[in-house]
Amino acid sequence: MTAFHVLLAVLAALFASMAVYAALGRRSDPDATRKGSQFLLGVGDFLVHWFMWLITPAERLFLRLGFTPDVFNFAGLALGLASGLLIALGRLELGGWAIALGGVCDIFDGRIARALGVASPYGKFIDSTFDRFVEVFAFLGFVVYLRDTPFGPLLAAAAMAGSLLVSYAQARGETVGVSGSGGLMQRAERLVLMCLVCLTDRELSARLGRPPGTAVLWVLGFMAVATFATAAHRTIWIARRLRERDRPR
Numbered sequence: 001m002t003a004f005h006v007l008l009a010v011l012a013a014l015f016a017s018m019a020v021y022a023a024l025g026r027r028s029d030p031d032a033t034r035k036g037s038q039f040l041l042g043v044g045d046f047l048v049h050w051f052m053w054l055i056t057p058a059e060r061l062f063l064r065l066g067f068t069p070d071v072f073n074f075a076g077l078a079l080g081l082a083s084g085l086l087i088a089l090g091r092l093e094l095g096g097w098a099i100a101l102g103g104v105c106d107i108f109d110g111r112i113a114r115a116l117g118v119a120s121p122y123g124k125f126i127d128s129t130f131d132r133f134v135e136v137f138a139f140l141g142f143v144v145y146l147r148d149t150p151f152g153p154l155l156a157a158a159a160m161a162g163s164l165l166v167s168y169a170q171a172r173g174e175t176v177g178v179s180g181s182g183g184l185m186q187r188a189e190r191l192v193l194m195c196l197v198c199l200t201d202r203e204l205s206a207r208l209g210r211p212p213g214t215a216v217l218w219v220l221g222f223m224a225v226a227t228f229a230t231a232a233h234r235t236i237w238i239a240r241r242l243r244e245r246d247r248p249r
Contacts, residue, residue, distance in 0.1 A: 004203040007093075014054075021050045029053060031111055036181075039188055052111075055104065059111055069113040073126050076105035080134025087141030087198065092216070095141060096198030102134055103191045128171070131187060135163050138194055142220060146213055155220040162227025163190055169234040178241045181234075185226040193219055 029052035039048050079102035086095035109127055113119040139160035146152020162185075170181055197219040205214040 004200065007199045017054055018050055021053050026050070027053070029056075031114060035110075038186075040184070052107075055107070059108065059115070062108065062112060063115060067112060069109040069116075069118065069123055070126070072105040072109035072112065073123075073130055076102045076109065077130045077133060079105060080130075080137045083134075084137030084139075084141035087138060088144035090145060090212075092145075092198040092201050092212075095138075096195045099138060099191060099195040099198065103188075103195070106131065106134075128167070132164065132167060135187070135190065136160060139163070142216065146217060146220075149213065149217060152213070152217055152220075155217060155224055158224035159220045159227060162224055162231060163187075165231035166227050166234065169231050169238065173234065173238040176238075176242060178238050178245075185223065185230040190223060190227070193223060 026046070026049065029049045032048055032052050037048050038045060079098045083095045083098035083102060086092075086098060106127070109123075110119075113123050139156050142156035142159075143153045146156055166185065167187070170179070173179060197216050201215040202212055205212050208214060
């Protein structure tokens with residue numbers, strides 16, 4: 001069984017679980033609702049609440065076993081480093097699974113912290129900073145993997161720069177009292193895209209009659225454009241809110 005067939009089997013199981021979730025009443029996840037979690041500008045919110053429902057049994061198990069948020073913070077960091085190394089070595093499928101598992105760890109660290117009542121500025125700092133490390137590791141992996149293509153390293157670097165600008169705009173907005181979240185290419189969307197293209201590049205590129213890495217190249221180009229657009233949207237939105245707030249009455 002190829003890696004692509006494994007992916008198809010996993011997706012089939014996930015779609016089956018979605019049907020079960022919908023049949024049970026598709027109740028919203030309270031933690032995700034309080035946090036205001038969104039996916040694809042709200043279009044994919046069903047997926048957010050379904051996935052939280054799916055991982056709830058594991059969350060309860062981790063709480064019983066006494067796992068702390070830092071366990072998942074450092075596990076996510078390690079998986080992020082592994083994803084970058086695997087991508088650089090051309091092991092895209094394994095790199096994609098590492099990205100997926102690292103993303104799940106990132107979800108668990110916040111949920112465990114809130115469930116235990118230990119959410120703190122320390123946790124928020126570690127979580128957001130480690131998230132940037134993880135993304136940089138993956139993008140650097142793409143830079144190395146695409147080193148022999150004409151525009152590969154440039155597109156990977158541009159996607160990395162755009163991703164960091166998206167996060168920076170939000171962070172700076174929060175320091176001046178304006179939340180700048182939102183936009184199309186947030187971290188969840190970026191991770192999902194990187195994960196999926198790693199898992200499907202070999203098959204998609206072959207079907208297109210193109211060399212391996214072609215799908216990765218196209219997705220990175222799209223991410224570069226979309227992240228810069230998202231960063232610009234956040235910058236303009238925050239600037240307008242600040243101008244309105246500080247305007248003399």
